[in-house]
Amino acid sequence: MQAHRFYATRDQINETTIELGVEESHHLSRVLRLQVGAIVFAFDGTGQEWECEVMASHKSASQLTIRRQLDEPVESPLRLTLAQALVKGDKFDLVVQKATELGVTRIIPLITAHCEIRQAGERSEQRLQRWQRISLEALKQCRRRHLVTITNPLPFPDLCNELNGQPALLLAEHGGGPMPTLPDSFPDSSRELTLIVGPEGGWSERELKIAASAGLSLVHLGPRILRTETAAITGISIAQYLYGDLSRV
Numbered sequence: 001m002q003a004h005r006f007y008a009t010r011d012q013i014n015e016t017t018i019e020l021g022v023e024e025s026h027h028l029s030r031v032l033r034l035q036v037g038a039i040v041f042a043f044d045g046t047g048q049e050w051e052c053e054v055m056a057s058h059k060s061a062s063q064l065t066i067r068r069q070l071d072e073p074v075e076s077p078l079r080l081t082l083a084q085a086l087v088k089g090d091k092f093d094l095v096v097q098k099a100t101e102l103g104v105t106r107i108i109p110l111i112t113a114h115c116e117i118r119q120a121g122e123r124s125e126q127r128l129q130r131w132q133r134i135s136l137e138a139l140k141q142c143r144r145r146h147l148v149t150i151t152n153p154l155p156f157p158d159l160c161n162e163l164n165g166q167p168a169l170l171l172a173e174h175g176g177g178p179m180p181t182l183p184d185s186f187p188d189s190s191r192e193l194t195l196i197v198g199p200e201g202g203w204s205e206r207e208l209k210i211a212a213s214a215g216l217s218l219v220h221l222g223p224r225i226l227r228t229e230t231a232a233i234t235g236i237s238i239a240q241y242l243y244g245d246l247s248r249v
Contacts, residue, residue: 003040003041003143004032004038004040004041005040005041005042005043005049005140005143006020006024006027006028006040006043006064006140007043007044007045007136007140008020008021008042008043008044009021009044009045010044010046013044015066016065016066017055017063017064017065018050018052018063018064018066019062019063019064020042020061020062020063020064022060022061024062025057025060025061025062026059026060028040028054028057028062029057029058029059029062030059034054034057035054035057036054036055036056036057038053038054038057039051039052039053039054039067040053040054040064041070042064043139043145044145045145045146045147046145046146047075047145047146048069048145049069049070049145050066050067050068050070051066051067051069051070052064052065052066053067074144074145075103075144075145075146076103076240076245077191077244077245078103078191078193078239078240078243078244078245079105079106079191079193080104080106080192080194080195080239080240081104081105081106081107081108081192081193081194081195082095082104082106082107082108082195082197082232082236083108083110083154083159083194083195083197084099084107084108084109084110084197084228084232085110085111085114085115085197085198085199085228086109086110086111086112086115086116086117086153086199087116087117087199087228088116088117091227091228091229092127092131093130093131093134094229095107095228095232095233096131096134096138096148096150097134097135097137097138098138098229098232098233098236099232099233099236100134100135100138100142100144100148101138101141101142102233102236102237103144103236103240103244103245104148104236105146105148105149106149106151107131107135107149107150107151108151108159109127109150109151109152109153109154110153110154110155110156110159110196111153111154111156112155112156112198112199112203112204112207113156113201113206113207114198114199114201114203114204115201116199116200116201124152124153128150128152131150132150135148135150156207157207160211160213160214160216161214163194163214163216165215166192166194167192168193168194168195168196168217169194169195169196169218169219169235169239170196170198170203170211170216170217170218171195171196171197171198171219171220171221171231172203172208172219172220173202173220173225174220175208175218175220176217176218176219176220177218177219177220178219178221178222179219179220179221179235179238180238180242191243193239193243195232195236195239196216197228197231197232198228199228200228221234221235221238
């Protein structure tokens with residue numbers, strides 16, 4: 001039987017009950033048509049989740065009674081940031097969805113010399129809201145409990161400045177070593193890593209010089225040229241295998 005999961009903010013949760021917001025209540029009562037007595041799950045986006053029973057099912061305000069708190073680990077020990085070059089269409093949507101499923105903790109949309117779109121005021125805000133919705137739906141599906149942080153688009157040089165020596169891997173078509181052969185000790189003791197994926201057009205010579213000056217480690221994913229969304233999913237999977245929890249599956 002499918003486990004239905006709902007997101008509730010901290011101000012909607014008390015010791016014994018959870019009051020779902022309008023969107024989640026509508027989904028519970030009108031889309032899933034769950035009735036009083038149904039067993040569901042609710043999480044707060046900060047790591048906590050509860051098994052609940054539906055006590056009231058209304059399109060604007062549904063109420064859950066907490067039965068028990070869940071405590072089995074579902075999050076990766078690796079705090080992985082994906083800095084992904086912006087791409088048109090639904091490719092970035094796919095990256096957001098799959099990165100969430102694979103345990104990424106933060107996604108930085110990256111503005112690069114050869115990326116296909118740029119930040120554009122109101123449209124940028126609409127894209128950000130869409131990505132947040134996509135990530136939340138992926139969280140529900142894959143049983144994660146921490147919301148993924150998705151930032152506003154950031155120029156590549158600014159990212160390099162922000163990293164300031166933190167562990168980071170830049171995926172490149174040429175140069176660097178194969179990612180799967182990196183030493184297991186690469187991430188520091190805080191278990192943090194940033195994975196940087198470029199656009200379909202590749203990195204510019206200037207960007208590669210900036211990356212070298214910032215001390216970024218260049219890596220590749222084998223002899224074939226991968227699409228940017230494929231490279232992101234593959235790179236995340238390898239990072240989670242080397243430093244996260246996929247090796248324990």
